[in-house]
Amino acid sequence: MSLIILAHPKFETSFANSTIIDVLKSSDLEIEIRNIHKLYPDYKIDAKAEQETLLRHQTIVFQYPIYWYNMPAILKLWFDVVFDYQFAYGSEGDKLKNRNFLPSFTVGAPEHEYQTLGDHHFRVYEFCKNLEQTAYYAQMNYVNPIYFHGTSLAAGYTADEVREKAKAHANNLVAKLEELG
Template identity: 55%
Template sequence: MKTVMILAHPNLEGSVANKRISEQLSQKFENLDIRNIFELYPDYKINVAAEQEVLLNADTIIFQYPFYWYNMPAILKLWFDEVFAYNFAYGSEGDKLKGKNFQLSITVGGPNESYTPLGYNHFTIEQFTKPLEQTAYLAQMNFLPPIYEHGMVYIPGVYNSKEIVEQRADKQVQKLTNVLSGLQNVTPEKRIKNFAIEWFQNFDILAEDNYFNKHITSSTKLHFPEGLFIGNEGFSEWYSEIKKTIKPNNEHRIESIHVSENNGHFDVDLAVKLKAETYQNESIQLNVKENWKIEITADDSIKIHEYLVKEV
């Protein structure tokens, strides 16, 4: 599982909590990519293409930042405005982040009791982060419960001690560690089943070729009722005709799925029902059996080497 942390702190070297959380977590997880966006973009000119490419290659995205005026630092708001763009994160073709994990990790200066209906901040952290929860939902991401600790400000001689803030930061690191470890411990069978669900969800909306082609090799054999197609070019050839025939928002329903390991790859047997409508307003209802030969590669991606579809 690939994890990226979008770190937004205007003075990380002067930070106690955010600096410690990012450093400690990077020591625990070698595959954690930390992007300090204040360091990358001191002029606030964000390289949108570069940031989007990082997100495309990630499974889990952590947003690490201090809680500023019940919100986030300005650069992170700008980052969301520009990177979560139309037809990337949302819109008719905006499914590029679908299925990825969205994790907030926030350092909160005020005490716990202040974030209650009777406290001076009146609302909980969860209530203040509702806009980001909706952002994740609109981008079809998996919104994970926010992780945070209170009292995460150190003002020498005035508020807290450095040791106390570091202890609280370590508690937050442990919470993040538990979440990431849980996500990484998903069995290959569960991963493949989740992948199958996502695969057909993308077929339902007739998503762009690049979603499917990143899971297909140049030599993948695709045995469809329309004939045999080979690799990425073969898939795109077949898929372009499908998109000319049926309307988007059709329905693939997985009736059964069985995954078994076989000499370094996985055999996947599925029973699927399809309901669709053609551009001639004709209804299509099909029952098919599908057999996939799948590999989980060294870089933890899923590749289909053979794909067989039979009508029943």
Template identity: 65%
Template structure:
């Protein structure tokens, strides 16, 4: 069973993340989706409830848009509140050991921006090092991120974004089926 931690600050206006989530919901996979912004608009995350959700699942997908080369603030707050000493790390903190950690990221800018000579100056994987370290520190299996570029409605049509999202989501579903065997 897969848990999806959705961390989009304004999911109702999303095109790309909404398409990915819709594809996952219609995939036939056994998934639970926790929309952090809907659950915690005040950022007061119920750590116990979120820890219980993590315990119920073998694979956790973190679905979010890249914001200023990082995760949205609500996802950082989630990590700070939920991945606590004695639960996710430290003495007795092995509750997430062996679970799969899967980042799934939407990126507004075009692919050529994410190169050493591009506007972002770094590759997407370099912006994910904090996620990779979080997975290692909590003894989770880090899976390279699923991501796609070109999700900004200011730069691309809704149809282009949806098509990209569907393609990426299909690859994500294939991975999740393999991980759940």
């Protein structure tokens, strides 16, 4: 069974992330979805409850939109609170050892903007180094991110285009979760 940590501040109006979650829910996978914005609208994250949830799963997927080249604020706070000393790291902090850490996210801008000469100057993978190091520090198995570009309606994409790309993304995610077991 896989755990999906959903961190989208405006999930109700999302085309991409809501489509991904809908596809995951309709798959044959055994998954648990924790919408942390819905669980913690006041940002007061229950570390113990989240840690207990993590311990029930071998694969943890972090599903979110890229915000300012990073994860949304609540997900950063979630890591700060949940990946605690002597739980995720420290002399006795091996509780997440050998679990899979899989980022799954959406990127508003088109791929050509994430190039050296593009508006954002760096490839998306370069913005994932903090995730990779977090996984390694917690002794987890880092799985390369699954993501796609072009989710912003402001950038000229239509809702139907975004949904179609999101379905393809979700199918890739389902395949990866099946592969991971």
